[in-house]
Amino acid sequence: MKIAKTSRILTPITDWLQLSEGQYLQKQTQHLVNNAIRHCFGYHLLKLGQLSTQLKTNVCPIKHQINCAESGNDIGIRSDLNHLPFQDSTIDACILVHELDFSSDPHQLLREIERVLTLDGILIISGYNPYSLFGFKSLLTPKDVHTARLFSPNRVVDWLHLLGFEIKQKQHFDYISPQPKGRLAKLIESIGQRYLSFFCSVYFIEAKKQSTPMTPVKSGFEFRRRISRHGPVATKQSHGKKLHQQ
Numbered sequence: 001m002k003i004a005k006t007s008r009i010l011t012p013i014t015d016w017l018q019l020s021e022g023q024y025l026q027k028q029t030q031h032l033v034n035n036a037i038r039h040c041f042g043y044h045l046l047k048l049g050q051l052s053t054q055l056k057t058n059v060c061p062i063k064h065q066i067n068c069a070e071s072g073n074d075i076g077i078r079s080d081l082n083h084l085p086f087q088d089s090t091i092d093a094c095i096l097v098h099e100l101d102f103s104s105d106p107h108q109l110l111r112e113i114e115r116v117l118t119l120d121g122i123l124i125i126s127g128y129n130p131y132s133l134f135g136f137k138s139l140l141t142p143k144d145v146h147t148a149r150l151f152s153p154n155r156v157v158d159w160l161h162l163l164g165f166e167i168k169q170k171q172h173f174d175y176i177s178p179q180p181k182g183r184l185a186k187l188i189e190s191i192g193q194r195y196l197s198f199f200c201s202v203y204f205i206e207a208k209k210q211s212t213p214m215t216p217v218k219s220g221f222e223f224r225r226r227i228s229r230h231g232p233v234a235t236k237q238s239h240g241k242k243l244h245q246q
Helices: 022-037 106-116 133-140 153-162 183-195
Strands: 044-048 064-069 091-097 117-128 165-173 202-209 234-238 241-245
Touching: 022 091, 022 117, 022 165, 022 202, 091 106, 106 117, 106 153, 117 133, 117 153, 153 165, 153 202
Parallel strands: 044 064, 044 091, 091 117
Antiparallel strands: 117 202, 165 202, 234 241
16 A cells, blocks of 8 residues: 655646546536535535636535635635645535645645534545556556546545544446447446446545544442431341331
């Protein structure tokens, strides 16, 4: 298993067209994002990275939406994604598409998101699956995927569990990898997504932040045996009579 943190320089992705079949990938991701954000409520929606900011989120009930990236057009806040300029527990929903694939420290990125999300806040993540036709292609021609690191969806789920997230849904698409054309290709794509999802090129995860008490709740103090307020009761017997002394 590869180490998550790396010191090598990664090529930043600024547009969907830089990715393989980027236009088709953006369309599929947009559809899944729309279904997920329809049920998000709160005050602040955060879109991290330039690919996330290029997705439309008009269907989301959250009206205040923030585009945050290190550079690019239509960016509300320019910031290092590993050190977000937000207070703790202030963001109600966050969208992070294909940023883990090109992050030098994905653990730190997820920790920052967990820090700024409110209790029950929603995190939407998508990324490439290394166990797919796309992942196999990336081993042969690494330059074509712009140094994508390709963490497996199960590994990302483990990271989220360690941070206290509950996985609400996990989907996969793009089984064939190139955009399916024709009835036969679409049929194969449908069968692949349903029965061979482990080998699809892209995963899509919706997770909810949860919280557990750091200190266990203890029950109130109780005596195991009943004690009289006037002290213990002594009982003596004499000539067949009981003498009671309190």
